[in-house]
Amino acid sequence: MPEIDQHQPTTFCPSQLATRDVQRAKIFYNELFGWTFDDVRLPAGDVYTRCRVRGREVAAFRQVGREAGWTLCISVHNVDTAVQRATRLGGRVRSAPNDLLNLGRMATIEDRDGATFGVWQSQALPATLRARPAGEVSTACWHELSADDPADAQQFYTELFGWRARTSHELGREYTEFRVGAQAVGGLVKKPAPRTPPSWIAYFSVRDCDWAARIAAVMGGQIVAAPRDLPTVGRFALVRDTEGSVFGILGARPS
Known part of the structure; x- marks a missing residue:
């Protein structure tokens, strides 16, 4: 599989x-995706964990004492x-810009919706720390926004990031794709x-959606939306992990 050494802005x-x-x-996501982990101790005493596939970073965990959940970056x-x-x-602004050691600088934002x-x-790091596999099983393969007002969300993100929007009508619903080039x-x-x-x-690629959903349930997760086929795309499901993160x-x- 190709590897990304630096993410395009x-x-x-x-x-x-x-x-x-x-x-x-770690136990849940290792069993589900086969991720391995690399812990970094932050100055405040918290733990920042890099999740890896074949040694390449594909996600990260950050220890908190408050509400759990995935943040797409x-x-x-x-x-x-x-x-x-x-x-x-x-x-x-949900959390102001702050530096994470020499790894990068991050902020969290709430859109108008x-x-x-x-x-x-990202900071300047060796490619071995920065790169991740592209298009490989157990890595993120799609990112999707569910919005109250899709038209307003489209305007916000296209103006913020310069994304182009392409809207189609399939399966009885309106769907917009954001594009960079x-x-x-x-x-x-x-x-x-x-x-x-x-x-x-975030959607993560798996070899067998039904098998992965069963593993998630056995490990203490909850199936929010049971596996089903999406024409031209594949078979998908929505899952809550052991702390309720979807x-x-x-x-x-x-076949």
Whole structure:
């Protein structure tokens, strides 16, 4: 598989999981995705864990004492500039820009609809620490936003990141793809249930969606949406991990 040595600005980079129990998260995601882990002790005493596939970083865990959850991160040239622009566009800063040792600089932002995402500025690191596999099983393969107001969300993100939006009508619903050049980087859909909050979700590639869903359930997770086929895409499911953090899995459709 090809490897990404440096993420193109305004494309997604490894997502970060806030977890109250790093060891429990390691057991769950190792069993599900086969991830291996590399812990870094932060100055405040917290643990930052790099999750790896074949030695390459594909996600990260960060120990917290508050609400757990996945934060999808978007690579930018300059975090502070991105935060200022998001604020001018009506977004809200959830956590101010801060440096994570010599790994990078990050902030979290809430869009106008209330969905949270991160912006990440990588520091100059050796490629062996920075790179990740592309298009490989157990790595993120898609990122999708469920919004209250898709038209407003489309305007916010295209102005913030310069993404191009292409909207189609398939399977009885409107779906928008965000693109950087010719590359599709994420999707946008109206959220299915009025009471659910707007949110970004990461989908991770698996060989067999049904098998992965069963493993997640056996390990103490919960199946939010049972495996089903999505024409031209594959077979997907939504899962909550042992702390309630939601993510998706996507595999090939059965032949």
